[in-house]
Amino acid sequence: MVEQLKCLDQQCELRVQLLQDLQDFFRKKAEIEVDYSRNLEKLAERKEHSILSPVNCWNLLLLQVKRESRDHATLSDLYLNNIIPRFAQISEDSGRLFKKSKEVGVQLQEDLMKVLNELYTVMKTYHMYNTDSMNAESKLKDAEKQEEKQMGRSDRQTPRSPDTLSSIKTDEKPVRRSSVKKIEKMKEKRQAKYTENKLKAIKARNEYLLALEATNSCVFKYYIHDLSDIIDCCDLGYHASLHRALRTYLSAEQNVETSKHSGMETLEGAAESLEANGDKQKLMETYNNVFCPPARFDFQSHMGDTGVVCAQQPLESELLQRCQQLQSRLSTLKIENEEVKKTMEATLSTIQDMVTVEDYDVSECFHHSNSMESVKSTFSESYLSKPSLAKRRANQQETEQFYFTKLKEFLEGRSLITKLEAKHDLIDKTMGESQKSDCCLASGRRNSALRKQESGEVIPLMVESCIRFISRHDGMSVI
Amino acid sequence: MVEQLKCLDQQCELRVQLLQDLQDFFRKKAEIEVDYSRNLEKLAERKEHSILSPVNCWNLLLLQVKRESRDHATLSDLYLNNIIPRFAQISEDSGRLFKKSKEVGVQLQEDLMKVLNELYTVMKTYHMYNTDSMNAESKLKDAEKQEEKQMGRSDRQTPRSPDTLSSIKTDEKPVRRSSVKKIEKMKEKRQAKYTENKLKAIKARNEYLLALEATNSCVFKYYIHDLSDIIDCCDLGYHASLHRALRTYLSAEQNVETSKHSGMETLEGAAESLEANGDKQKLMETYNNVFCPPARFDFQSHMGDTGVVCAQQPLESELLQRCQQLQSRLSTLKIENEEVKKTMEATLSTIQDMVTVEDYDVSECFHHSNSMESVKSTFSESYLSKPSLAKRRANQQETEQFYFTKLKEFLEGRSLITKLEAKHDLIDKTMGESQKSDCCLASGRRNSALRKQESGEVIPLMVESCIRFISRHDGMSVI
Incomplete structure (x- = not known):
């Protein structure tokens, strides 16, 4: 029974140790997470402003790292301020419950010892009384033997059973009669003593048997019910509280996962929106002054000359x-x-x-996670060390x-x-x-006249199409 | 046009810078991940063997950290050996494409300059020829004026238009006739010169107008098509390759997520399997020698006495x-x-x-991830600082x-x-x-006889039930 309490002590120590380990674990993991978070935070510091789709991806990548940094900081905080205190409380509760349960156990063991001592006492009493009873019986037998001898001498033909004490006859010889009387008196006395002792012995045996039965039942109850109940007391709330602490951890990790997942989806959306044409448009709009077409070059008229191609003879056939x-x-x-x-x-x-070959699935690099074996060698070759890459x-x-x-x-x-x-x-x-437009090979004056006449019809065709592009002149148009 | 090339150079620099930033980012993140992985690995080192459900959770927790450690090591490795080389290659490709595209652009600009120089040349030619033509015209006009003056003196009634050169009469005075002839000859010469120059000027004007049209078309084409094509050349595969690099990153992160998720599910299963009764059974089986009920206490017979309760009179009524x-x-x-x-x-x-209150949802601590604001103050109070906790x-x-x-x-x-x-x-x-069982209050001998007679019927009832528990005796049973 001392071993039982030792075993419970050991379980308590193991439990406290486990809870201490869990606390240490989460304390260290909190440090790791906050380190990770701080490193990610530093990494997320830079951010650029641009409307181009690759820069958008870059900004989202930094935003994602910032988000992860915060999530891991929150994780660290939850470890320190929620999960570890839970384990500490469970440890405290466990210790208290083990102490109280042990007290109950000790009490039960003490009660059981009392029952066992009682049993020992009644057994000893029974043995003692039985000894007395047997002594009385042997003395009675001695008396009976003496009486028998006496009877055999005086009246050999009368056999007597030792228990028929009423058959004493008074018509015998006085000497023998006094001797017989003396023997009978002794036998009577011894018979009474024996009967008394026998009854005491039987009573003692009954008490012993009852105590034995009670003791066996109590021992049985102690082993089958009490010990189980004591262990239940030690466990009171332990598994449930541990479950809640682990659930808290899982909830924290789940939230990190959900947050990360949604950030990754945003990033995925941005990666899918990487688009060359849109970016080209945006670039040209941004640098409008550089990429906008200049005004059309105008006809640089000489001395009021018109900018119209002349196709009259002799130029007509040549043209x-x-x-x-x-x-x-x-x-x-x-x-x-x-x-x-x-x-x-x-x-x-x-x-x-x-350039659009779908070579970005790296799932095979993570297969080791399932087998849990060290397969460092396999996962670097997926992209770089393939000889096909250089060839490609x-x-x-x-x-x-x-x-x-x-x-x-x-x-x-x-x-x-x-x-x-x-x-x-x-x-x-x-x-x-x-x-x-027969405007050209006539004399100067007729030419001038025609110019004035048809100025509303011929010239604008050219000029107008020029004007269409005129918005701004840069250095080149004067060349 | 120099600005255009500068703008492309600037875009190329920005792109190279972005790709350099991406490489630096993933290099640093690889360091962070491998640090994280190493720290987690250290954390996962200890592992205990036990069949109890809380220790199972603890082992899975360590296994999970080990898994995360490996996943982050893989992540780091993928950053270094897959993602960063991709960005390096994109950067290299981008630089090469920009260089080649710029060469094409420079060529196109040189061609355009040639067209513009041509235009300048033909314009100058036109201006020169037009000047010559106008000079010839004015000289012709001078000759016509002189002729008119001469005609006015000799024959005022005959008005002549300056262009009817065929009406010279030979029946005039010799002096005036020779003077007229001289003027006419001069005029004829000047008329020929003017006609020649006029034709040359018109031809030059035609050439200038054609060159002007060609130049405007070329400039228009350059701004509308060529520049766009050059930018397309710079972008050749850039977005697609960037997409693949980011996809690789997303694939890696996705795999980490999936792996972590499956580990968490295992851990969740273990947390749900935390069970006090099963653990109690396992504990009692493990420490079988301590928790197994001892053998029943036997009736310690005295001098061959039987272990049967005697209920004969006078004990019967008392019992x-x-x-x-x-x-x-x-x-x-x-x-x-x-x-x-x-x-x-x-x-x-x-x-x-x-102890089963569902207080383990920590989602509210992660709401900041969406708002991206610093809300450090809110997330510690969720579990510990609630005054209800102490009360609880x-x-x-x-x-x-x-x-x-x-x-x-x-x-x-x-x-x-x-x-x-x-x-x-x-x-x-x-x-x-x-x-x-009237076994007890008879005399010793009859009692003994009865004991022998009924030994097969009465005693076993008690003994057998005792024997049922006998397997091993420890110190206590002799008390």
């Missing part, structure tokens, strides 16, 4: 021929440049396939180089086409209007 | 009376103890309500004290009941069997 030549040159150039463009676009498409990058740069070659070719072609097409279109347009 | 007294005492005790038990159980139920704990301890008072009362009562009931039941049983 017509030139127009046809431009036309034919342009159709060749356009066909050629369309080919270049197709190759360029196919190359671009190849590059786009290369070389291939990408080669494709890129080819793309730029084709792009330059295309842009050169487009420039030429733009230039020739503008000339062709102006000649073509002028030829269509040549009837009206 | 009967005793049995009735025990019966009545027991029913009173049982009623009283049942009352105590009810009070005790109600108190226990109150305590259980107290005091109340709990008071209830606990009351519970122990009632428990002691109940256990005392139960001990007494057990003792008395055992005695009562044995007497009661003996009374039922008293006809058979």
Whole structure:
């Protein structure tokens, strides 16, 4: 029974130790979390302002780290000010309950000892009384033997049972009669003594048997019910309080997870919104003064001369021929440049396939978490050490180089086409209007007169289209 | 146009800076994660072996920290060996693309300058030729004026238009005729010169107008298409690669989350499995030698005496009376103890309500994560600083004290009941069997005879029930 209390003491010590370990654990984890939080906070300090989508991602990344920093600071705070105090209280409660339960146990053991002492006492009494009873019985037997001897001498034919004490006859010889009387008296006395002792012994045996039964029941009850009840008392609220403390930890971690998850979703949204065209628009709007087209170059008139192409003879046929030549040159150039463009676009498409390859799933690096084995060696090779990566990058740069070659070719072609097409279109347009504008090869005066006459019809065609672009002049337009 | 290239340079610098920042960010975060991982690893080192549910929770907690340690180590490794190299590559690619794009831009700007220089040249030519044409015209006009003067002197009635050069008459005076001829010749020469110059000027004007149209088209094309194309070239794959890098980060974080979540679920399961009764069973099984009931105490027979209660007269009536007294005492005790038990159980139920209060939701401490404000002050008070907590704990301890008072009362009562009931039941049983066992108040010899006769029937009833518990004797059973 001393072992039982020792065992409970040991359980109490283990429990206190466990709760101390839990407190130490959360104290250290609080330190780790607050360290982590502080480091993340430092990391989150910088933030830039820009409307471009990659900078938006960067800002959200910093915001996310700030959020994680705060969450881990909260975690640390919860460890220190909620979870650890809970364990401390459970430890305190446990200690108190163990002390009280032990007191109850000691009391029960003391009561049991009393019962056992009682049993010992009644057993001793029974043994004593039984000894007395047996002594009395043997003395009675001695008396009976003496009587029998006496009877055998005086009246051998009369056998007597030792317990028929009423058959004493008075008609025997006086000497023998006095001897017989003496023996009978002694036997009578011894019979009474024996009966008395026998009854006492039987009573003592009954008491012993009853005490034995009671003791066995009490021992049985102690082992089957009392010990269990004492352990229950030690456990009173322990598991429930421990459950609540762990639940608090889980709730804290769950909140960190939820918060992080929502931040990651925002970041994911920003990553999905990474968009080149939108950024280009924003850039051009921001640097409007640099990227806005300048005003169209005006016709720099000389001494009031009009800016109209003259297509009268002898220039008409020359212009017509030139127009046809431009036309034919342009159709060749356009066909050629369309080919270049197709190759360029196919190359671009190849590059786009290369840069959008879905190589970002790193799940395999985390498989060790399930097996719990050290697999440091496997997780670095996923991205960098693959020999295919270098090959892929070389291939990408080669494709890129080819793309730029084709792009330059295309842009050169487009420039030429733009230039020739503008000339062709102006000649073509002028030829269509040549009837009206016979403005050029007449004499100066008639020319002037015509200029005044048709100024409302011919000149504006050119001027107006120029004016359309005029908003601001920069240095280049005077060249 | 220089500004355009400067602007692209600036964008390139910003981009390289952003990518450098991202690399620095992930390098530092990798350090933070590996620090965090190492700290968690140290924390996870200890692990104990026990089958009790709280120790199971403790082991899972350590296992969880180990898992987190590994996950954060993996995270750190992924930052260093996957994410940072991606940003480095994007930076390298960006730099190369900007360089190539800038070359294309410079080429386009040079081509545009050529077009503008051409325009300047043809404009100057036009101005020069137009000046020549106007000079020729004014010289022609001078000649026409002289001719008119001459004509006015010789034939005033004949007005001539200056352009009808075919009306020279040969029947005039020789002096005047030679003078007229001279003037006419001069005029003819000047007319030819003017016509030639006028044609050249008109041609030059046409060239200037065509060049002007071509230039405006080229400038327009440059601003509307070329600049956009150059920016596209700078962006080639940038957003897609950035997207993949961020996706890698998100994938890594997602895996950490999933891993942590599954660990937390295991821990949650263990917290839900915290169970006092199971632990009690396990404890008692583990310390079987301490908690197993000892063998029943045997009847310690004296000199071969039998262990049977004797209920023959004159003991029968005494035992009967005793049995009735025990019966009545027991029913009173049982009623009283049942009352105590009810009070005790109600108190226990109150305590259980107290220790299972659901006070572990710490969500409110994390609300700051959404508002992103510093609310340090609010989150500590949730558990500890509530004045209700101290009150609650005091109340709990008071209830606990009351519970122990009632428990002691109940256990005392139960001990007494057990003792008395055992005695009562044995007497009661003996009374039922008293006809058979008239074993006690006969003489020693008849008693012995009876013992031998009935040994097969009466004694085993007691002995056998004793034997049932005998497996091992400890020190106590000899008392």
